Amino acid sequence: VKNRSEQKMEIYSANMEEKLSKRLKLEAKLQEGLEKEHFLLHYQPLFNSKAEEIVGVEALIRWQEPGVGMISPGKFIPIAERNGMIVKIGDWVLKRACKQLKKWHQLGYEDIYISINIAPQQFSDDDFVHKVESILLETKLDPSYLELEITERATMKNIEHTINMLGQLRELGVKIAIDDFGTGYSSLSYLKEFAITKLKIDKSFVMDLTTNSKNLAITETIIMMAHNLNLEVTAEGVENNGQLERLKEQGCDTLQGYFLSLPLPENDLLKLLKIKK
Ligand code: C2E
Ligand code: CA
Ligand code: CA
Ligand code: CA
Numbered sequence: 001v002k003n004r005s006e007q008k009m010e011i012y013s014a015n016m017e018e019k020l021s022k023r024l025k026l027e028a029k030l031q032e033g034l035e036k037e038h039f040l041l042h043y044q045p046l047f048n049s050k051a052e053e054i055v056g057v058e059a060l061i062r063w064q065e066p067g068v069g070m071i072s073p074g075k076f077i078p079i080a081e082r083n084g085m086i087v088k089i090g091d092w093v094l095k096r097a098c099k100q101l102k103k104w105h106q107l108g109y110e111d112i113y114i115s116i117n118i119a120p121q122q123f124s125d126d127d128f129v130h131k132v133e134s135i136l137l138e139t140k141l142d143p144s145y146l147e148l149e150i151t152e153r154a155t156m157k158n159i160e161h162t163i164n165m166l167g168q169l170r171e172l173g174v175k176i177a178i179d180d181f182g183t184g185y186s187s188l189s190y191l192k193e194f195a196i197t198k199l200k201i202d203k204s205f206v207m208d209l210t211t212n213s214k215n216l217a218i219t220e221t222i223i224m225m226a227h228n229l230n231l232e233v234t235a236e237g238v239e240n241n242g243q244l245e246r247l248k249e250q251g252c253d254t255l256q257g258y259f260l261s262l263p264l265p266e267n268d269l270l271k272l273l274k275i276k277k
Contacts, residue, residue: 029065030076038064044263046234046256047214049248054276056113059097060263073212081119090122091131098139100266109273115147120154129168143173150176152184159245162194170195182222191229199226203237210242223250
């Protein structure tokens with residue numbers, strides 16, 4: 001007869017096995033998805049707060065798995081980060097997004113920039129700068145229309161490396177936004193050492209902006225600090241008019257969120273650009 005702790009162990013390991021086999025299946029599918037190009041990008045517009053014009057778009061990856069449907073990046077990006085596949089996926093995103101932007105520029109929307117999410121592993125690879133440089137050469141894209149979003153957490157991993165990488169990227173002429181700002185416990189003293197161009201206020205602060213006066217104080221403070229450091233500020237996750245109005249009053253430069261536009265497939269984004277022009 002098994003004692004209780006042995007029984008517990010069996011249940012525990014059965015769960016672990018199930019989880020592991022699920023993960024392995026997903027990993028195999030991910031590899032296949034990359035080979036068969038089951039990934040696509042959606043583009044969420046960024047609006048300037050003064051005129052509510054589209055000034056840029058953020059590329060957001062989607063995984064369209066046949067027979068399964070759309071799998072959200074929240075599900076597979078963490079797995080791809082764990083097994084290292086994120087680097088290959090990230091290369092694909094960078095190239096795909098730059099080529100797409102070049103197309104829009106050639107169609108006459110030449111003032112729009114693209115913002116691309118860069119995973120910590122991409123950023124920690126010394127080769128990353130060369131990759132960006134060669135994609136810029138290949139697509140003949142003006143570097144100032146490419147913005148890289150790096151999470152606050154990723155910048156804090158190795159400060160020396162971050163300062164070095166950001167310096168090299170800025171020399172190429174690309175822009176750099178700190179994503180999810182306010183959630184990564186960054187030491188504010190590093191902000192002035194980083195060659196960045198934008199802070200992107202995390203949506204958790206925007207969420208209950210109209211009901212929580214503390215969040216109102218936080219967004220106000222981030223916006224003021226960014227401007228004092230000569231940085232642009234974007235707020236993400238704007239879901240209603242109240243949030244929009246508060247952020248405008250506080251002088252936030254660019255706004256993004258479902259209230260303004262969902263992330264859109266390529267064709268729908270083009271339609272929106274046509275309407276807005
Ligand atoms: P993120 O970079 O912080 O992107 C913002 C997420 O919030 C996106 O989710 C977007 O669709 C969603 N969002 C936009 N407006 C609103 C809003 O008003 N309210 C709410 N609640 N959410 C809003 P998505 O597309 O599911 O992406 C989730 C995360 O996956 C991203 O967070 C990013 O960390 C990661 N991700 C997406 N695409 C890529 C990629 O190409 N490369 C890498 N490394 N990560 C990516
Ligand atoms: Ca982002
Ligand atoms: Ca974000
Ligand atoms: Ca996020």
